[in-house]
Amino acid sequence: MIWLALLFTCLVGWLILRPWLRGGPVVSLGLGFAAGAAALSLQLLLYDLARAPWNRWTVVLPWMAMGAACLYRRPPQPSRPQWERPRWLEWPALIFGALVLLAWAPYERLMPLNEWDAVMLWMFKGKAFYLDRGVAPYLARAHEFLGNPAYPLLIPLYTTFLYLWLGETADHAAKLVSPCFFAALAAGFYYFLRRWGSRPVALAFTAMLMGLYMVDFVAFHYAGYADTALTAAVLLGAGFLYSWLREGDYRDFALAVLSASIAAWTKNEGLFFLAGLGGFAAARLLCQRTWSWRYWTTLAALPGLAVLPWSLARSLYGVRRPGQLSAEIVQTNLASYWPTLKALVEHAFAPPVFQLAFPFALLAVILYRRAGLDWRFLTLPALMVWQLAGATLVYVTGPVNLQWMIGSSLDRVLSQVAPLALLAAGAVFTSYYDREEKRLADQVTARRSLRRRR
Amino acid sequence: MQGRPFQLQSFSPDLLRAYRHRILLLALFGLWALVAWPPLERQFSALGQWRQRLAGRTIEERAAVLDYPAYLVAGQVRQATPAGACLLFLGYTGPEHVNYYKTRFDYYLYPRRILVHANSSASAEGCGYLAVFRDSPQNLQVEPFAGVWNEEQLGQRLAGLEKVHAGPHLELYRLRP
Numbered sequence: 001m002i003w004l005a006l007l008f009t010c011l012v013g014w015l016i017l018r019p020w021l022r023g024g025p026v027v028s029l030g031l032g033f034a035a036g037a038a039a040l041s042l043q044l045l046l047y048d049l050a051r052a053p054w055n056r057w058t059v060v061l062p063w064m065a066m067g068a069a070c071l072y073r074r075p076p077q078p079s080r081p082q083w084e085r086p087r088w089l090e091w092p093a094l095i096f097g098a099l100v101l102l103a104w105a106p107y108e109r110l111m112p113l114n115e116w117d118a119v120m121l122w123m124f125k126g127k128a129f130y131l132d133r134g135v136a137p138y139l140a141r142a143h144e145f146l147g148n149p150a151y152p153l154l155i156p157l158y159t160t161f162l163y164l165w166l167g168e169t170a171d172h173a174a175k176l177v178s179p180c181f182f183a184a185l186a187a188g189f190y191y192f193l194r195r196w197g198s199r200p201v202a203l204a205f206t207a208m209l210m211g212l213y214m215v216d217f218v219a220f221h222y223a224g225y226a227d228t229a230l231t232a233a234v235l236l237g238a239g240f241l242y243s244w245l246r247e248g249d250y251r252d253f254a255l256a257v258l259s260a261s262i263a264a265w266t267k268n269e270g271l272f273f274l275a276g277l278g279g280f281a282a283a284r285l286l287c288q289r290t291w292s293w294r295y296w297t298t299l300a301a302l303p304g305l306a307v308l309p310w311s312l313a314r315s316l317y318g319v320r321r322p323g324q325l326s327a328e329i330v331q332t333n334l335a336s337y338w339p340t341l342k343a344l345v346e347h348a349f350a351p352p353v354f355q356l357a358f359p360f361a362l363l364a365v366i367l368y369r370r371a372g373l374d375w376r377f378l379t380l381p382a383l384m385v386w387q388l389a390g391a392t393l394v395y396v397t398g399p400v401n402l403q404w405m406i407g408s409s410l411d412r413v414l415s416q417v418a419p420l421a422l423l424a425a426g427a428v429f430t431s432y433y434d435r436e437e438k439r440l441a442d443q444v445t446a447r448r449s450l451r452r453r454r
Numbered sequence: 455m456q457g458r459p460f461q462l463q464s465f466s467p468d469l470l471r472a473y474r475h476r477i478l479l480l481a482l483f484g485l486w487a488l489v490a491w492p493p494l495e496r497q498f499s500a501l502g503q504w505r506q507r508l509a510g511r512t513i514e515e516r517a518a519v520l521d522y523p524a525y526l527v528a529g530q531v532r533q534a535t536p537a538g539a540c541l542l543f544l545g546y547t548g549p550e551h552v553n554y555y556k557t558r559f560d561y562y563l564y565p566r567r568i569l570v571h572a573n574s575s576a577s578a579e580g581c582g583y584l585a586v587f588r589d590s591p592q593n594l595q596v597e598p599f600a601g602v603w604n605e606e607q608l609g610q611r612l613a614g615l616e617k618v619h620a621g622p623h624l625e626l627y628r629l630r631p
Contacts, residue, residue: 089480092483092487099494100494103494103498103501104497110508111516112521114517119561123561124560124564127564144567144568145560172513204483208483211486213494216497352492355486356486356489429482433475437475440472440473
């Protein structure tokens with residue numbers, strides 16, 4: 001049953017993304033899952049605000065109607081997926097990727113829900129919302145619990161949707177949500193590199209991403225947390241933004257804004273990402289003197305959908321952040337700012353945890369011009385740095401002790417941007433690789449024509 | 455040879471130069487795999503160990519093994535109390551574990567109201583149930599009890615109450631009929 005719910009989620013996402021999607025079934029499924037989970041969770045919140053009942057049919061039927069209308073208006077065109085056998089250069093990546101899955105996927109299925117934040121926060125809210133059939137009763141009692149009631153609700157409400165679908169609080173099944181977002185992350189990562197370059201590089205770097213220890217650890221060991229969902233949304237947002245800068249296609253712009261909005265609906269750090277990406281996109285539109293209503297409507301409507309209903313619900317139900325932010329704490333935390341940055345860099349460059357993702361990104365920033373890329377490439381590392389700056393800002397201004405925060409979450413915060421670091425490296429390498437491939441092909445052609453003339 | 459420079463007939467500097475980007479891709483990937491292999495190997499080993507410990511058990515049994523004794527205790531409480539109950543846990547457990555058990559019992563027992571105190575004389579207004587929870591010796595060894603506990607006073611306090619459940623880690627009493 002859970003597989004049907006996950007498949008339904010992908011279909012919901014596909015219905016939403018249909019006008020903007022291009023690319024094969026891999027990216028459609030990956031993006032579809034992320035968008036579908038966001039849409040279904042938002043749907044539950046909107047129902048709650050409108051006092052509409054939550055049950056399987058009230059949630060599913062509107063989407064079924066939408067799907068039927070879509071099929072009636074435009075029946076699916078038969079498509080023949082193009083399949084090309086892997087070349088020898090691609091086999092190591094495929095084997096390595098399979099090994100990573102063999103190490104982590106059975107582990108995730110073996111372990112019951114047990115990790116701290118999942119039990120205290122994300123999955124707990126999902127269970128409470130399901131049992132209460134609404135968000136209000138839990139939020140009214142939020143002061144009794146240790147979790148932060150002000151966090152965005154994508155993961156909790158999507159978990160609630162899964163419980164509504166299953167008819168019970170099956171948390172072991174529901175924590176599959178993290179591996180699914182990991183799949184969306186890998187699909188999106190492969191999609192971008194494949195779109196910007198050739199398949200061997202896309203496969204090799206996707207295998208590297210799959211072998212990124214901390215990303216795996218968060219997706220499979222911390223299954224039930226919101227971090228992997230945020231990681232996927234950040235990567236998709238940055239990737240589509242860069243694609244838009246490269247090609248100027250409105251669809252990429254819309255998907256970038258949508259992904260950043262999903263990030264904001266997933267975790268508080270995502271709000272910072274949305275602000276960065278939205279601000280950059282707005283600045284670019286202004287610089288280009290683009291006044292097209294669809295760009296500006298997209299830039300206002302999608303973030304509004306992700307942020308406003310939850311803001312309304314928070315004020316309606318009187319939700320406040322736990323803890324008191326005092327001048328003393330801020331002063332202490334500010335004094336620890338440089339040690340925080342130092343810890344951040346040390347963690348980022350620790351090979352057993354993040355392998356070579358951040359060193360590769362650093363190399364990419366140094367070499368991007370030699371690889372034939374221009375300033376637009378810098379949006380990828382810039383968004384990464386922006387996101388990390390946001391995290392350190394949250395650390396410093398948060399109402400809790402900085403050292404405790406670092407110890408408990410720094411690796412997870414870095415794992416949210418490590419795929420973006422690797423994507424930046426992949427973008428530079430694929431540009432270099434394709435140029436060399438083209439040179440090689442030109443040489444072969446030239447020598448062949450020389451032979452023919454002889 | 456001149457007409458077919460890119461077939462692997464023999465190695466030459468030209469050949470290496472022509473294919474350097476592919477070699478570089480393989481080298482980068484190899485380096486990555488080399489760095490990624492030790493943690494991956496550790497993960498395989500962890501998977502093997504957890505399989506030995508958990509395979510063949512139901513998901514509930516696995517949760518009981520991993521979250522001992524919270525999962526078992528929560529199951530006993532759930533059976534003995536109504537969904538709207540309020541429970542005051544007097545927890546003989548380490549200071550950090552107070553929060554741990556609070557979150558576990560909140561999760562497993564929602565929508566019941568849960569209070570956990572490492573103090574045998576703690577009280578809570580309006581709570582219908584009193585649970586005396588004793589952590590496992592292994593947990594107490596890792597984190598010893600550091601609260602306030604008086605067995606004699608506790609015995610007197612519990613004497614007149616209706617016992618709903620008794621087990622190795624949990625004694626549950628009804629405070630009000």
